[in-house]
Amino acid sequence: MKNPLDSLGKTVFLGFVLTAVIAVFMHVVK
């Protein structure tokens, strides 16, 4: 399987996904 980090588009998409995960986590636990 190809590493998603080989694709710039997938890298940026995963960056936004991780941002959303952290943002939701912070709102849930605060």
Added chain:
Amino acid sequence: MEMSIWWPFLFRWLHIISGVMWIGLLWYFNFVQTPSMPKIPDEQKPAIGKVIAPTALFWFRWGAMATIVTGIILAGFLHYFPQVIWLDLGPANNHQYMPIGFGMWLGTIMWFNVWFIIWPNQKKALGIVNATADEKKRAARIAGLTSRTNTLLSIPMLYCMAAQSHGAF
């Protein structure tokens, strides 16, 4: 302006300009240089590998160093080190420093990647230190994937840095 406000502001400003230098060059590598390399004729590639990339890497890694040093000094001025290390998650805490805690951890991981993975491998890949052809190829792959990892992490890192005091938390 009171000096007690001026000093943290001075280091916040230095932290921001160092961070722009660092992340600007990270994005230059990932959004411009790396995707452009296959389109550059072989005889012109040394201009990138021997001239532009080493200069960009110099400002990139020292930008990263200046960013973390000024960030640590700033956190010292603001007295929130103990809280941010544990993401302000302790039962006695009110979680007010959680965003900057996440931002500092992400930034610290990225700084580690620059100095202990990307730079040592780029030195091999660019021929700054001796390496066999196989070692160069492997080093370029490791440096490239780690640089992509930092690009991924830079997105939530900047969200967390800005979220702390700009209404997103």
